[in-house]
Amino acid sequence: MSSNSNNNSTLKSYVDSATGAVQNTVGSLIGSTGDEAEGKARQQKGHAEYDASHAAAKLPGATVSSAGVAKDDPNRTAGSWNQTAGSAKEFVGGLVGSETLKQAGHEQNRAGREQEARGQLNDLASGVGDRAKGAVGSAVAGLTGDRARQAEYQHRHDAGKTQQRGAELDIQRQAEAKEQP
Structure with a gap:
């Protein structure tokens, strides 16, 4: 992966989506709405990165x-x-x-x-x-x-x-x- 933040990576999008899903689930299980919201936001970011990575x-x-x-x-x-x-x-x-x-x-x-x-x-x-x-x-x-x-x-x-x-x-x-x- 490039250190250039404008270079969208499919792998990074998968990692961000998975991390967000885990954080969202943990936040939901322990009752932390902040972690839950942050996890959802990270998942959405991962989906956006995936779309950008595949855009042509x-x-x-x-x-x-x-x-x-x-x-x-x-x-x-x-x-x-x-x-x-x-x-x-x-x-x-x-x-x-x-x-x-x-x-x-x-x-x-x-x-x-x-x-x-x-x-x-x-x-x-x-x-x-x-x-x-x-x-x-x-x-x-x-x-x-x-x-x-x-x-x-x-x-x-x-x-x-x-x-x-x-x-x-x-x-x-x-x-x-x-x-x-």
């Missing part, structure tokens, strides 16, 4: 999060474009009665979905890997007192986190879109 915004070709900005795998952008172009061909083919154009559009749309999915999986795997390497490297550099390397590894962790969150956001949106009637 998509831009064309990139993801922005509290940890930074990460460029998307080129297959994600190209795949999205192929889906759009394929859908347009399908529409025009149906409009003018061209089964060939309609079928070509359908195939391009399908290929674009597959291409985008490959890019999402690449970004997800790369992000998880960079987060892990960054966390371990930062911890080791911190133990050895190498602050410059620690900062480099923390940057790698943060970039991986943003990349992972961007892929997760796209995958979640696509799953939600499939659930819509």
Whole structure:
């Protein structure tokens, strides 16, 4: 974890939520309304930290999060474009009665979905890997007192986190879109 208080951590959110729950329960059991209220507040803080840790915004070709900005795998952008172009061909083919154009559009749309999915999986795997390497490297550099390397590894962790969150956001949106009637 970074000492930077603006860098939200999922682990810290879990710790704060659990600590708050325990403090709330103990306060309730011993009749201490102050401890109970403080525990509830800590739990709410943990939930807010969790939400902030998972927040990401998509831009064309990139993801922005509290940890930074990460460029998307080129297959994600190209795949999205192929889906759009394929859908347009399908529409025009149906409009003018061209089964060939309609079928070509359908195939391009399908290929674009597959291409985008490959890019999402690449970004997800790369992000998880960079987060892990960054966390371990930062911890080791911190133990050895190498602050410059620690900062480099923390940057790698943060970039991986943003990349992972961007892929997760796209995958979640696509799953939600499939659930819509």
